[in-house]
Amino acid sequence: MRRVAGLLLAVLASAGPAAAAGSRVELYPATPAPGEVFRVRVDAEQPVSVRFGGREFDLWPADGGGWEGLVAVDRDARAGEADAVVVGRDGRPLGTAPVPVRAREYPVQRLTVSEKLVTLSAEDRARADREAVRIRAALASRTPRRLWTGPFSLPVDAPVSSPFGTRRYYNGKRRGYHSGLDLAAPRGTPVAAPAAGRVVLVGDFFYTGNTVFVDHGHGLVTAYFHLDAVSVSEGDRVETGQELGRVGSTGRSTGPHLHWGVYLSGRKADPLSLVRATAGPAVGGGGP
Numbered sequence: 001m002r003r004v005a006g007l008l009l010a011v012l013a014s015a016g017p018a019a020a021a022g023s024r025v026e027l028y029p030a031t032p033a034p035g036e037v038f039r040v041r042v043d044a045e046q047p048v049s050v051r052f053g054g055r056e057f058d059l060w061p062a063d064g065g066g067w068e069g070l071v072a073v074d075r076d077a078r079a080g081e082a083d084a085v086v087v088g089r090d091g092r093p094l095g096t097a098p099v100p101v102r103a104r105e106y107p108v109q110r111l112t113v114s115e116k117l118v119t120l121s122a123e124d125r126a127r128a129d130r131e132a133v134r135i136r137a138a139l140a141s142r143t144p145r146r147l148w149t150g151p152f153s154l155p156v157d158a159p160v161s162s163p164f165g166t167r168r169y170y171n172g173k174r175r176g177y178h179s180g181l182d183l184a185a186p187r188g189t190p191v192a193a194p195a196a197g198r199v200v201l202v203g204d205f206f207y208t209g210n211t212v213f214v215d216h217g218h219g220l221v222t223a224y225f226h227l228d229a230v231s232v233s234e235g236d237r238v239e240t241g242q243e244l245g246r247v248g249s250t251g252r253s254t255g256p257h258l259h260w261g262v263y264l265s266g267r268k269a270d271p272l273s274l275v276r277a278t279a280g281p282a283v284g285g286g287g288p
């Protein structure tokens with residue numbers, strides 16, 4: 001990617017000394033890994049988004065001046081330096097900044113389950129396909145404003161039973177990777193909205209059981225799977241801490257737990273990295 005002359009883009013570890021005249025991009029954390037969310041702060045002339053790894057991530061005005069946004073590294077990205085392109089109003093690049101992507105090893109898990117859950121009947125396949133269309137539409141939500149403030153917190157206070165990103169083999173067949181974070185809370189535990197947003201999809205789905213998707217604005221959507229009961233309806237505005245439902249084991253689940261999913265511009269990301277990126281120190285003086 002060509003670097004735009006006259007535009008100084010420096011990457012700082014955190015709120016560091018003021019950069020020289022020109023524009024700059026700061027990252028928090030400074031070295032994100034594949035599958036992780038990082039926060040950017042951009043000082044440039046009216047930037048609107050950051051293009052990274054083939055997707056576009058919105059920017060919004062930061063509290064302390066400048067612009068800010070959340071970006072996700074693809075789970076299957078390689079470690080090494082990758083360019084983030086700052087995009088201006090008319091879609092033209094304002095400059096690029098190198099993002100040092102550090103290595104992260106994801107575990108492999110081999111599961112043996114009932115064969116009918118691996119090889120679906122025609123009827124179940126048709127149902128799962130119909131549901132996937134609705135889920136994709138929810139993940140494509142692009143509310144052009146930020147509906148949340150403050151850090152994201154865990155929706156239930158429980159230990160992790162399965163981390164994000166684990167590559168899974170079902171009965172020896174390679175499937176996708178684990179798309180969220182499993183929290184081992186008992187059945188009936190209230191699930192709290194980790195931040196404010198708007199409920200964009202509620203359903204009872206083949207794979208994910210009773211499910212809630214919350215749109216937080218600017219392409220950030222969170223998901224709650226396998227719920228025993230749902231406490232909200234599509235279109236509801238929810239505040240931080242509001243009950244979304246109760247932990248259960250509906251859909252393709254082997255026992256009560258909460259599966260928490262995080263999607264940024266449709267890209268799956270490790271929910272723990274969202275908690276870290278939004279809880280970290282203000283970048284360059286601007287809070288989230």
Ligand SMILES: [Zn+2]
Pocket residue numbers: 162178179180181182258259260
């Ligand atoms: Zn899960």
